[in-house]
Amino acid sequence: MATTAIVITKPEHLPAIKKRLAGEESFAVCSEAESLTLQEAILAKPPEILLLHSSFAHTSRGATLVAGLKNKPNGTGTAIRVLIEDEGKAPLMLFQTSLSAYDVILETSRPLDRAGTRQAARYPMDRRGAVVNGEPCQVIDLSVSGAQVQVAVRLRPSQVARFSIPDEAGELRLQGTVVWSIAVPSGGAIQYRFGLEFVNPDRKRLEGICAKWGSAPDPTLGPA
Numbered sequence: 465m466a467t468t469a470i471v472i473t474k475p476e477h478l479p480a481i482k483k484r485l486a487g488e489e490s491f492a493v494c495s496e497a498e499s500l501t502l503q504e505a506i507l508a509k510p511p512e513i514l515l516l517h518s519s520f521a522h523t524s525r526g527a528t529l530v531a532g533l534k535n536k537p538n539g540t541g542t543a544i545r546v547l548i549e550d551e552g553k554a555p556l557m558l559f560q561t562s563l564s565a566y567d568v569i570l571e572t573s574r575p576l577d578r579a580g581t582r583q584a585a586r587y588p589m590d591r592r593g594a595v596v597n598g599e600p601c602q603v604i605d606l607s608v609s610g611a612q613v614q615v616a617v618r619l620r621p622s623q624v625a626r627f628s629i630p631d632e633a634g635e636l637r638l639q640g641t642v643v644w645s646i647a648v649p650s651g652g653a654i655q656y657r658f659g660l661e662f663v664n665p666d667r668k669r670l671e672g673i674c675a676k677w678g679s680a681p682d683p684t685l686g687p688a
Contacts, residue, residue, distance in 0.1 A: 470491075471492070496525070499520070506529065512541070515546070530544055544576040545575055548659070559648050584610075586607045587680075587681045589677060596625050598626070602615075612657065627662075629673065636670070644659045
């Protein structure tokens with residue numbers, strides 16, 4: 465059977481992701497340490513989907529593997545994606561249980577090309593309160609270009625959303641587009657986490673809010 469998806473993850477998440485995808489014979493999971501040994505096999509028979517954890521995607525080994533797939537004659541048709549992580553750097557895949565294995569790898573990842581173009585550092589916001597489409601929400605992280613937010617109502621990818629966050633200088637109101645959205649368990653209930661990309665944001669105000677309320681920034685990937 466041809467391999468549909470290969471997931472390259474951190475060693476500490478390897479057992480949990482293997483368990484999450486157990487029974488899917490066309491899926492393969494390996495750690496970043498194993499990826500060097502498997503690189504030749506991956507390039508010889510490229511999968512439909514290659515999922516990488518974010519930090520590996522930015523290493524020389526990750527870049528070499530991606531370049532090898534993209535530079536094969538006539539292309540490979542492999543979709544290269546990056547796993548979306550929570551504020552504790554755990555893949556959201558591990559918390560999404562309502563979807564099939566195939567759907568969950570798509571809904572808990574984003575295209576590498578999009579992730580790689582994000583230039584703004586994201587600041588963890590300690591679940592600071594804000595409002596999205598009139599609903600109270602928690603801000604997971606924030607940058608001058610977007611936010612990762614958790615809310616009780618579902619927002620779908622491509623949906624336009626109104627977002628406002630309080631500040632000592634007054635409420636900052638923004639508009640954005642939902643890039644990804646996923647259901648997550650929270651206190652015995654289901655909430656929804658999504659990435660929001662701002663449209664024409666007030667970067668100066670956002671810089672001030674990030675610096676004032678945020679923790680040390682993560683420069684690798686933006687929130688959306």
